[in-house]
Amino acid sequence: xxxxxxxxxxxxxxxxxxxxxxxxxxxxxxxxxxxxxxxxxxxxxxxxxxxxxxxxxxxxxxxxxxxxxxxxxxxxxxxxxxxxxxxxxxxxxxxxxxxxxxxxxxxxxxxxxxxxxxxxxxxxxxxxxxxxxxxxxxxxxxxxxxxxxxxxxxxxxxxxxxxxxxxxxxxxxxxxxxxxxxxxxxxxxxxxxxxxxxxxxxxxxxxxxxxxxxxxxxxxxxxxxxxxxxxxxxxxxxxxxxxxxxxxxxxxxxxxxxxxxxxxxxxxxxxxxxxxxxxxxxxxxxxxxxxxxxxxxxxxxxxxxxxxxxxxxxxxxxxxxxxxxxxxxxxxxxxxxxxxxxxxxxxxxxxxxxxxxxxxxxxxxxxxxxxxxxxxxxxxxxxxxxxxxxxxxxxxxxxxxxxxxxxxxxxxxxxxxxxxxxxxxxxxxxxxxxxxxxxxxxxx
Numbered sequence: 001x002x003x004x005x006x007x008x009x010x011x012x013x014x015x016x017x018x019x020x021x022x023x024x025x026x027x028x029x030x031x032x033x034x035x036x037x038x039x040x041x042x043x044x045x046x047x048x049x050x051x052x053x054x055x056x057x058x059x060x061x062x063x064x065x066x067x068x069x070x071x072x073x074x075x076x077x078x079x080x081x082x083x084x085x086x087x088x089x090x091x092x093x094x095x096x097x098x099x100x101x102x103x104x105x106x107x108x109x110x111x112x113x114x115x116x117x118x119x120x121x122x123x124x125x126x127x128x129x130x131x132x133x134x135x136x137x138x139x140x141x142x143x144x145x146x147x148x149x150x151x152x153x154x155x156x157x158x159x160x161x162x163x164x165x166x167x168x169x170x171x172x173x174x175x176x177x178x179x180x181x182x183x184x185x186x187x188x189x190x191x192x193x194x195x196x197x198x199x200x201x202x203x204x205x206x207x208x209x210x211x212x213x214x215x216x217x218x219x220x221x222x223x224x225x226x227x228x229x230x231x232x233x234x235x236x237x238x239x240x241x242x243x244x245x246x247x248x249x250x251x252x253x254x255x256x257x258x259x260x261x262x263x264x265x266x267x268x269x270x271x272x273x274x275x276x277x278x279x280x281x282x283x284x285x286x287x288x289x290x291x292x293x294x295x296x297x298x299x300x301x302x303x304x305x306x307x308x309x310x311x312x313x314x315x316x317x318x319x320x321x322x323x324x325x326x327x328x329x330x331x332x333x334x335x336x337x338x339x340x341x342x343x344x345x346x347x348x349x350x351x352x353x354x355x356x357x358x359x360x361x362x363x364x365x366x367x368x369x370x371x372x373x374x375x376x377x378x379x380x381x382x383x384x385x386x387x388x389x390x391x392x393x394x395x396x397x398x399x400x401x402x403x404x405x406x407x408x409x410x411x412x413x414x415x416x417x418x419x420x421x422x423x424x425x426x427x428x429x430x431x432x433x434x435x436x437x438x439x440x441x442x443x444x
Contacts (some may be wrong), residue, residue: 008015012429013032015378023244025344027442033133060130071083071262073258073276073442074089074092074275074276075271076089080280082280083278083279084279084281085113085218086185086218086276086277086279087111087112087219088280089277092209093215093275093277094127095183096181097104097122097183100180100181101130101181102122102127102128102129102182103130103176103182103183104129104131104132104182104183104184105132105133105164105183106132107134109186110294115291118217118352120157123157129159131160131162131179132157132159132160132162132183133161133162133163133164133203134165135164135165135195135199136165138217138366164203165201169199169239171202171203171206173210174274176212179212180213180246181205181214182212182214183214183217184185184203184257185217185219185331186219186322187253187294188219188221188249188252188253188256188294189222189223189289189304190226190251190308191223191307192241192243192248192249193240193241193247193402194252195239195255198399200216200241200256200257201242201265204266207273207333208266208272208273211272212272212273213273214257214273214274215275215276216254216276218253218442219254219279220288221250222290222304222305224251224252224286224290225250226249226250226375227249227250227434227437228376228377228430230246230406230429231407231433232246233405236401236404236405236406238402242265243265246430246433247432250284251441252442252443253441254276254277254442255440256442257274257276257278257324258274258440259437259439264350276442278442278443279443283441284444295352296351296352297322297327298327299353303326304328305373305374311328312327312400312403312404313331313382314399315404316385316397316405317333317357317399318331319333319357319363322347322353322356322357323348323356324345324348324356325350326369326388329369330343330365330369331368332345332346332366333389334358334361336364336365341365343366344362345363346362366384379422383419392414408425
């Protein structure tokens with residue numbers, strides 16, 4: 001049974017009066033004491049009851065802290081248990097694009113399950129696409145590493161293409177004019193020096209500066225279980241390494257975008273209005289074979305798995321297979337002895353390598369096309385090549401330190417340290433990075 005607050009007060013007053021007059025009134029002194037005691041108790045009860053009624057019956061809303069829009073992972077109500085990329089998670093992001101002028105950062109990897117490009121799909125959905133922004137290798141992914149890409153038009157859609165490479169790594173305000181939301185859809189491979197995450201950084205920065213929301217359509221990391229390598233040092237930042245992370249970071253590009261935002265790595269600690277359309281039914285340890293080449297010189301799963309380990313050769317006088325059909329699956333050099341290396345190849349200009357290292361020269365080295373998948377950053381091939389190079393002064397070039405993100409790795413190799421000894425020096429930095437990484441994971 002419920003009572004009004006006035007009825008409750010009446011009951012309390014009546015009860016206390018009865019207690020007072022029920023007291024032995026022949027002893028006046030005793031009566032006074034009892035009355036004082038009951039008055040004090042009555043006053044306390046009134047205060048408590050008033051407070052209780054006030055708290056219990058107030059209709060005034062408790063002030064709520066507005067949730068941050070800096071890092072939002074979109075959700076889906078789909079009960080489909082099949083794997084889908086963020087780009088195929090239509091339900092989560094198509095409503096956001098409706099009635100907006102949209103720009104998109106993508107290339108040939110922005111593909112849907114039925115081999116339809118995302119750009120074509122969005123146009124079919126009557127999304128108002130305005131511009132395409134293309135990273136290294138261009139919109140169709142045909143340019144060599146480091147090759148200058150010029151602005152142009154996509155012949156199929158007639159949309160303008162703006163290059164985000166060379167001297168225009170970050171979209172300029174006039175290049176973003178009229179854009180109300182920007183999509184980012186690129187397939188990463190999980191390595192610090194793979195420049196798509198550097199493009200992501202600059203795009204996020206431009207969005208923050210121009211107050212444009214960014215929608216990242218997430219895709220799997222084919223090396224998603226590997227966290228390894230030296231941590232980049234601030235003084236060695238470049239486009240092939242912009243953040244203080246290991247060579248292999250073990251994150252999807254959506255998770256990585258959240259970390260850039262959360263750790264305030266953008267200029268002046270800016271944060272952009274970021275939304276991530278996640279993959280569905282995905283985990284980091286899920287085997288994933290890329291449907292298209294992410295860049296011209298990563299032709300298959302083997303090359304993608306070995307990419308981080310062999311890319312160090314870009315900072316040496318050793319070829320890693322550019323100008324052959326086995327890019328990032330072989331290595332060799334004219335300076336390595338035939339007596340120690342029974343595999344040979346001759347680099348020649350081809351698709352993705354117009355002027356490869358050691359063009360036209362016979363190189364001796366190793367063929368790694370049939371080895372088992374690696375589960376860490378391997379140094380053994382780099383160390384073996386260095387040890388077998390007669391003139392070691394010529395082995396390294398200045399690019400090596402940019403790739404390593406530190407001078408220490410070169411110094412350790414030149415000092416004759418073993419792989420085990422070198423790896424031990426990485427452990428403290430890796431453990432610290434793993435703790436930061438945990439905060440931004442979307443998947444198990």
